[in-house]
Amino acid sequence: MIDGAVRSEAEFPALQHLLGLEGLTRGEISSILDLSTRMKEIGERPLKKVPSLRGKTVCTLFVEASTRTRTSFEVAAKRLSADTMSLTASASSLTKGETLLDTAKNLEAMGPDIIILRHSAAGAPHFLARHVRAAVVNAGDGRHEHPTQGLLDLFTIRERLGRLEGLEVAIVGDVANSRVARSNIFALRTMGAKVRLSGPATMMPPGLEALGVTPCRRIEEAIDGADVVMMLRIQKERMGSDLFPSDREYFRCFGLTRERLKRARPHVLVMHPGPINRGVEITPDVADGPESVILEQVTNGVAVRMAVLYVLAHRQGRAS
Amino acid sequence: MTHESGDARPAGSRPGLITTRQVLDAAGVARAVEAIAAELRRRRGDDAAELALVGIHSGGVPLAKRLAQALAATGWPAPPVGMIDITLYRDDVFLGLPQPIVGETELGFDVNGRRLVLVDDVLFTGRTVRSALDALIDFGRPRSIELAVLVDRGHRELPIEPTYVGCRAETRLDENVHVALTELGAASDAVVVESRRGTA
Numbered sequence: 001m002i003d004g005a006v007r008s009e010a011e012f013p014a015l016q017h018l019l020g021l022e023g024l025t026r027g028e029i030s031s032i033l034d035l036s037t038r039m040k041e042i043g044e045r046p047l048k049k050v051p052s053l054r055g056k057t058v059c060t061l062f063v064e065a066s067t068r069t070r071t072s073f074e075v076a077a078k079r080l081s082a083d084t085m086s087l088t089a090s091a092s093s094l095t096k097g098e099t100l101l102d103t104a105k106n107l108e109a110m111g112p113d114i115i116i117l118r119h120s121a122a123g124a125p126h127f128l129a130r131h132v133r134a135a136v137v138n139a140g141d142g143r144h145e146h147p148t149q150g151l152l153d154l155f156t157i158r159e160r161l162g163r164l165e166g167l168e169v170a171i172v173g174d175v176a177n178s179r180v181a182r183s184n185i186f187a188l189r190t191m192g193a194k195v196r197l198s199g200p201a202t203m204m205p206p207g208l209e210a211l212g213v214t215p216c217r218r219i220e221e222a223i224d225g226a227d228v229v230m231m232l233r234i235q236k237e238r239m240g241s242d243l244f245p246s247d248r249e250y251f252r253c254f255g256l257t258r259e260r261l262k263r264a265r266p267h268v269l270v271m272h273p274g275p276i277n278r279g280v281e282i283t284p285d286v287a288d289g290p291e292s293v294i295l296e297q298v299t300n301g302v303a304v305r306m307a308v309l310y311v312l313a314h315r316q317g318r319a320s
Numbered sequence: 321m322t323h324e325s326g327d328a329r330p331a332g333s334r335p336g337l338i339t340t341r342q343v344l345d346a347a348g349v350a351r352a353v354e355a356i357a358a359e360l361r362r363r364r365g366d367d368a369a370e371l372a373l374v375g376i377h378s379g380g381v382p383l384a385k386r387l388a389q390a391l392a393a394t395g396w397p398a399p400p401v402g403m404i405d406i407t408l409y410r411d412d413v414f415l416g417l418p419q420p421i422v423g424e425t426e427l428g429f430d431v432n433g434r435r436l437v438l439v440d441d442v443l444f445t446g447r448t449v450r451s452a453l454d455a456l457i458d459f460g461r462p463r464s465i466e467l468a469v470l471v472d473r474g475h476r477e478l479p480i481e482p483t484y485v486g487c488r489a490e491t492r493l494d495e496n497v498h499v500a501l502t503e504l505g506a507a508s509d510a511v512v513v514e515s516r517r518g519t520a
Contacts, residue, residue: 012421013357036404038422038423038425041425041426042408050409050455051408051454052409314420
């Protein structure tokens with residue numbers, strides 16, 4: 001299509017780091033999503049690799065466990081021909097008492113161009129970004145943000161429904177603990193979608209209206225007429241206990257069932273960042289049903305992360 | 321590629337001092353495409369088997385489509401036309417180019433065993449073609465690849481030569497060759513050389 005020629009007039013996002021989706025402009029988000037479309041095509045080729053980031057080094061530093069996000073970033077880096085190295089909490093000296101800054105300085109000494117950090121403390125990537133020359137990507141920091149998850153969710157919605165502007169998106173579950181929800185809220189609002197939130201009262205933070213979203217007491221209200229239903233994972237490892245009585249009780253009040261899904265628009269997309277707790281957040285027939293794009297989200301995650309790595313590898317000024 | 325890699329435009333040149341000279345007008349562009357089609361038929365005998373065209377994004381894409389139409393007009397079956405973007409294969413993306421925007425790649429056919437013709441608007445240093453060859457070969461093993469260009473402006477930096485040439489233009493290294501095509505939003509087709517005389 002010739003539209004690429006017109007689009008080449010579009011601004012190339014001038015990001016130094018990707019720490020969050022809060023504050024990104026509509027133009028920046030759009031151009032990352034456009035680029036993700038090109039990157040997705042590479043994943044459909046017989047030879048799923050381009051030489052674009054040859055000679056660049058991407059380091060993943062996962063201080064909090066996550067196999068799938070780390071793997072997704074590594075696949076993305078390898079498809080662009082970057083070299084990758086990976087440190088996890090159990091394998092790193094962080095468990096031996098080294099501070100994050102010392103770990104980062106030691107990593108820096110190996111000359112990575114991009115560092116991808118997951119950390120249980122909100123703000124850890126921002127701290128890192130102030131102290132290293134490399135570009136920093138936030139791969140999830142505490143309850144704060146998970147920007148590449150937000151971008152892949154937006155990409156999936158835009159690809160399936162053709163737009164973001166004006167869509168009704170319901171986000172259901174543990175909103176208070178969810179960095180996925182926060183990143184999605186920021187980006188969806190920037191792109192002109194409307195967001196409704198629902199979850200147990202213990203999992204709904206105060207002050208949501210200030211973010212321009214609509215809290216709903218019952219899941220039915222949130223789903224009613226929605227174009228997208230995004231289910232959040234119950235993060236058993238993060239919440240301890242006491243936020244809800246039992247899995248069965250949670251499912252009864254906030255689980256996504258086929259009956260509840262009937263309230264949404266006919267073309268509704270069902271999304272979940274994974275891993276799914278079947279029978280808690282969502283019934284198996286909905287998770288595996290025709291509305292579900294859960295596995296597409298995983299595929300798209302690689303494409304979006306390729307786009308982010310590409311953008312950061314081309315940042316002006318600081319790269320050598 | 322409309323953007324020419326290796327463009328040695330002098331820094332600080334004043335835009336008021338651009339002079340242009342036209343190499344081809346709209347009729348000239350049409351004749352050049354027809355001449356390429358005729359030459360392609362002649363060189364291949366009457367054998368249209370496995371022929372496919374691949375336009376290099378962005379200027380080569382409409383030209384590849386026109387070449388397919390021109391071949392069809394001579395009575396050949398219209399060959400399939402794909403497009404390829406070489407941004408991710410460039411050797412100069414980290415040398416400070418401002419906007420490495422990636423265009424669409426869509427071949428739409430299996431390249432294995434094909435006799436391909438790569439199509440671009442301007443042949444200059446040859447680096448774009450080198451990138452396009454790398455990209456194409458990542459899709460499979462074509463039987464052969466030829467190169468058709470609307471304008472050869474000289475100044476090659478790699479051992480790459482076109483198989484089919486619409487026209488040759490004498491240019492200085494610091495000049496810019498602009499190919500206007502209606503599909504890309506131009507009012508009419510033209511090939512123009514722009515000279516920027518900077519500080520004298």
